Amino acid sequence: xxxxxxxxxxxxxxxxxxxxxxxxxxxxxxxxxxxxxxxxxxxxxxxxxxxxxxxxxxxxxxxxxxxxxxxxxxxxxxxxxxxxxxxxxxxxxxxxxxxxxxxxxxxxxxxxxxxxxxxxxxxxxxxxxxxxxxxxxxxxxxxxxxxxxxxxxxxxxxxxxxxxxxxxxxxxxxxxxxxxxxxxxxxxxxxxxxxxxxxxxxxxxxxxxxxxxxxxxxxxxxxxxxxxxxxxxxxxxxxxxxxxxxxxxxxxxxxxxxxxxxxxxxxxxxxxxxxxxxxxxxxxxxxxxxxxxxxxxxxxxxxxxxxxxxxxxxx
Amino acid sequence: xxxxxxxxxxxxxxxxxxxxxxxxxxxxxxxxxxxxxxxxxxxxxxxxxxxxxxxxxxxxxxxxxxxxxxxxxxxxxxxxxxxxxxxxxxxxxxxxxxxxxxxxxxxxxxxxxxxxxxxxxxxxxxxxxxxxxxxxxxxxxxxxxxxxxxxxxxxxxxxxxxxxxxxxxxxxxxxxxxxxxxxxxxxxxxxxxxxxxxxxxxxxxxxxxxxxxxxxxxxxxxxxxxxxxxxxxxxxxxxxxxxxxxxxxxxxxxxxxxxxxxxxxxxxxxxxxxxxxxxxxxxxxxxxxxxxxxxxxxxxxxxxxxxxxxxxxxxxxxxxxxxxxxxxxxxxxxxxxxxxxxxxxxxxxxxxxxxxxxxxxxxxxxxxxxxxxxxxxxxxxxxxxxxxxxxx
Ligand SMILES: Cc1cc2nc3c(=O)[nH]c(=O)nc-3n(C[C@H](O)[C@H](O)[C@H](O)COP(=O)(O)OP(=O)(O)OC[C@H]3O[C@@H](n4cnc5c(N)ncnc54)[C@H](O)[C@@H]3O)c2cc1C
Ligand code: SF4
Ligand code: SF4
Numbered sequence: 001x002x003x004x005x006x007x008x009x010x011x012x013x014x015x016x017x018x019x020x021x022x023x024x025x026x027x028x029x030x031x032x033x034x035x036x037x038x039x040x041x042x043x044x045x046x047x048x049x050x051x052x053x054x055x056x057x058x059x060x061x062x063x064x065x066x067x068x069x070x071x072x073x074x075x076x077x078x079x080x081x082x083x084x085x086x087x088x089x090x091x092x093x094x095x096x097x098x099x100x101x102x103x104x105x106x107x108x109x110x111x112x113x114x115x116x117x118x119x120x121x122x123x124x125x126x127x128x129x130x131x132x133x134x135x136x137x138x139x140x141x142x143x144x145x146x147x148x149x150x151x152x153x154x155x156x157x158x159x160x161x162x163x164x165x166x167x168x169x170x171x172x173x174x175x176x177x178x179x180x181x182x183x184x185x186x187x188x189x190x191x192x193x194x195x196x197x198x199x200x201x202x203x204x205x206x207x208x209x210x211x212x213x214x215x216x217x218x219x220x221x222x223x224x225x226x227x228x229x230x231x232x233x234x235x236x237x238x239x240x241x242x243x244x245x246x247x248x249x250x251x252x253x254x255x256x257x258x259x260x261x262x263x264x265x266x267x268x269x270x271x272x273x274x275x276x277x278x279x280x281x282x283x284x285x286x287x288x289x290x291x292x293x294x295x296x297x298x299x300x301x302x303x304x305x306x307x308x309x310x311x312x313x314x315x
Numbered sequence: 316x317x318x319x320x321x322x323x324x325x326x327x328x329x330x331x332x333x334x335x336x337x338x339x340x341x342x343x344x345x346x347x348x349x350x351x352x353x354x355x356x357x358x359x360x361x362x363x364x365x366x367x368x369x370x371x372x373x374x375x376x377x378x379x380x381x382x383x384x385x386x387x388x389x390x391x392x393x394x395x396x397x398x399x400x401x402x403x404x405x406x407x408x409x410x411x412x413x414x415x416x417x418x419x420x421x422x423x424x425x426x427x428x429x430x431x432x433x434x435x436x437x438x439x440x441x442x443x444x445x446x447x448x449x450x451x452x453x454x455x456x457x458x459x460x461x462x463x464x465x466x467x468x469x470x471x472x473x474x475x476x477x478x479x480x481x482x483x484x485x486x487x488x489x490x491x492x493x494x495x496x497x498x499x500x501x502x503x504x505x506x507x508x509x510x511x512x513x514x515x516x517x518x519x520x521x522x523x524x525x526x527x528x529x530x531x532x533x534x535x536x537x538x539x540x541x542x543x544x545x546x547x548x549x550x551x552x553x554x555x556x557x558x559x560x561x562x563x564x565x566x567x568x569x570x571x572x573x574x575x576x577x578x579x580x581x582x583x584x585x586x587x588x589x590x591x592x593x594x595x596x597x598x599x600x601x602x603x604x605x606x607x608x609x610x611x612x613x614x615x616x617x618x619x620x621x622x623x624x625x626x627x628x629x630x631x632x633x634x635x636x637x638x639x640x641x642x643x644x645x646x647x648x649x650x651x652x653x654x655x656x657x658x659x660x661x662x663x664x665x666x667x668x669x670x671x672x673x674x675x676x677x678x679x680x681x682x683x684x685x686x687x688x689x690x691x692x693x694x695x696x697x698x699x700x701x702x703x704x705x706x707x
Pocket of ligand 3: 390392393
C-alpha cells in the first residue's frame with residue numbers, strides 16, 4: 001500500500017469543501033489516504049472525510065500552536081508527519097493557501113512538485129495541466145522520491161466512496177522560528193448584500209471624505225435592504241474596499257434602484273451602473289454629469305440628505 | 316538533475332507560438348537580439364517588473380507566462396524608437412493579443428469595450444443614435460460635399476461628459492475663426508484604434524471600412540481630428556485607395572496656423588503656471604511637438620514650464636493600447652507618475668491634446684487626492700479661455 005497525505009484546508013473550524021474533489025482525485029486501489037488536519041478539530045471532520053475515502057485522519061500538531069494558519073509551522077509539521085508515517089505523496093487544493101504551503105513542503109522534501117493540475121494519476125505518476133488559458137493540455141510525468149500535487153479547485157467532481165476512518169495523533173517537534181509573523185488578516189469581500197445581486201444599491205463617492213463616513217450609507221442600506229457601492233476615487237482614497245467598486249473596471253450592476261451619493265458621474269462610473277432601472281443622484285454640484293443620467297436628482301449635501309432619508313424610511 | 320535542454324523541453328509546451336505570432340503580423344519578432352534597450356526605456360519599469368525583452372524571448376521559445384503581461388503595453392512607442400533594430404514592439408504585442416483574443420483570453424473589462432465597438436460603433440457602451448446628443452443645444456455645422464474639413468469628433472469627445480466640454484470649445488474656436496468645417500454626427504463610428512491595439516483585427520476592419528465608405532461617399536479631402544488616436548489611425552493605419560488624396564491633420568496644427576495668420580488673436584491674459592503633456596500618439600507617433608507649445612506661448616500672461624520627460628521622451632499617461640479600459644491597481648498607474656512630474660514643476664494646470672490623456676491624468680489627480688493643486692485642460696480649452704478673456 002502506498003500512502004498519500006492530503007492537506008486539509010480549514011477556516012474558522014470549517015473544512016474547505018473543495019478538498020473533497022482532491023480526495024476523489026487521488027484515491028484508488030493500492031493507496032491509503034491520510035488527511036492532515038492542523039487546526040485541532042480532526043475529530044469533527046472525520047465523518048465527512050471518511051465518506052470520501054480517507055483512511056486515517058491525522059490530528060497533526062506541533063510544539064508551536066497550529067490553531068491559526070502559519071505557513072512555516074504547517075509546512076514543517078507536514079514534512080515531519082510524512083517522514084514519520086512514511087508518506088511520499090502529498091496532495092492539496094491549489095488555492096491561495098495551497099499555493100503557499102505545498103511548495104514549502106516540496107522544498108523541504110526535495111519533492112517533484114506540480115501545481116494547478118486538473119487531474120492526477122498516482123499509479124502512472126502523471127498529471128494533466130492546462131496551459132495558455134486552457135488552449136493546450138499537457139500531460140506531465142514526474143519522477144523522484146517524493147511528490148507534491150496541487151489540484152485546481154473544482155477540477156475534479158467530488159464523489160463519495162465511504163470507508164471507516166481512524167483518527168491518529170502526530171505531534172511534530174516543530175518550533176515557530178519567528179521568521180514570518182502574520183500581523184493581520186484582512187477579509188476581502190464586503191459584508192452584507194452581494195453587490196451584483198442587490199436590488200437596491202447605495203453608492204458613495206469621494207465626497208464621503210473618510211471610511212467612517214460610509215457609516216451613513218451602511219445605515220441607510222440596512223433600512224433599505226440595499227448593498228453599498230463606491231466610486232474608484234473613493235476606493236483609491238481607501239474609504240471603501242476595491243471589492244465594492246462600481247464601474248468600467250469594477251462591478252457592473254443593474255439594480256432596480258441605484259442611489260449615487262457624492263459621485264460626479266465620470267464615464268467609467270456610468271459604464272458600471274447606467275443600466276439600473278431607476279437612478280437617484282445626490283450631489284451638491286448642479287452641473288455634475290451624474291444629473292444627466294439620473295431619473296431623480298437631489299442637489300444638496302449628502303451628509304444632510306442621506307441621514308434624513310434613512311430616518312424617513314424608518315418611519 | 317535534468318539537463319537544461321530537458322528542462323527547456325518541459326517548459327516549452329508550444330513552440331508553434333512563435334510561428335503563430337509571426338503569422339499574425341509579428342514577424343519582426345525574429346529580429347530581436349535581446350539587447351534589452353526596450354526594457355530599460357519602457358515606462359512600466361518605473362512601477363513594476365515588466366520586461367518586453369524577456370516577453371519577446373518567451374514568445375519566441377514558446378514559454379508560457381507572457382499572456383497577462385501582453386495586455387500591459389500602452390503603445391507609447393518609446394521602445395520602438397529606441398530599439399537598435401527599430402523593431403515595432405507594440406505591434407508584436409498586438410499580434411499576441413490577436414491570438415489571445417481568439418482564445419477568449421482577453422481581460423473582461425476590455426472585452427466589454429470591444430463588444431460595444433462592434434455593436435454600437437463606440438467603446439463606451441453608449442447607443443449609436445446618441446452620439447450627436449451634445450449638439451442638440453449646441454449647433455454644429457453639418458458636413459456636406461464640398462465642405463473643406465470633416466471634423467472627426469472621436470467617441471470619447473461625443474460621449475464622455477468631461478470631454479464633451481473640450482469638443483464644445485473646439486466648435487466655438489472653429490466658428491470664431493470661420494473655418495469651413497462640418498460634423499457627420501451619428502454617421503461617424505470609432506476610428507478603430509483601440510480595436511487595433513487590442514488585436515481585434517476583425518472589429519477594426521469593420522470600423523475602418525465604415526468610415527472609409529462615408530469618406531468616399533462624401534468625397535472627403537481633409538479630415539480634422541481632435542484625438543491623436545484618430546489622427547494616427549487615418550494617417551498611418553487606414554488603407555486608402557491609391558489616388559485617394561485624403562489629408563488628415565490635428566487641431567493643434569490648425570490653431571497654430573490660424574494664430575500665425577492672425578485669424579485668431581488670443582488676447583485675454585491667462586495668469587496661470589502651466590505645463591504641457593505630449594500625448595504619445597501626437598508626439599512620438601506623429602511628430603507633432605512644436606504647435607501645441609507655440610499655441611501656449613502665444614497666450615499673454617501665461618507662465619509655461621516644461622517637465623523633465625518631454626517631446627520624443629515624453630512619459631505616457633497609460634491610456635494608449637487599450638489602457639483606458641484596463642484597471643491598474645493604485646500605486647502602479649503611469650498617470651500618477653506623470654501627474655507628480657507635472658506637480659514638481661510647480662504648474663497648476665497640465666495642458667494636453669488628447670481625450671484619453673485627459674481621462675487618465677484627471678483620474679490620477681483624483682486618485683492621488685491632489686485636485687486642489689493641479690488640473691487638466693486641453694489646448695482648445697486654454698485657447699478659448701484666452702479668446703473669450705475668461706479664466707482657465
Ligand atoms: C482606466 C480607468 C478606469 C476607471 N474605472 C472606474 C470605475 O470602475 N469606477 C469608477 O467609479 N471610476 C472609475 N474611474 C475613475 C473615474 O474617471 C473618476 O475619477 C471617478 O469615478 C470619480 O469618482 P467620484 O465621482 O467619487 O469623485 P469626484 O469626481 O471627485 O466627485 C465627487 C462629487 O461629489 C460631489 N460632492 C462633494 N461634496 C458633496 C457633498 N457634501 N454632498 C453631495 N455631493 C458632494 C462633488 O460635487 C462631485 O461631483 C476610472 C478611471 C480610469 C482612467
Ligand atoms: S530593444 Fe529591440 S533588439 Fe533590443 S531587446 Fe528590445 S526588441 Fe530586442
Ligand atoms: S510601447 Fe511603451 S509600454 Fe509598450 S513595451 Fe514599448 S515602451 Fe513599454
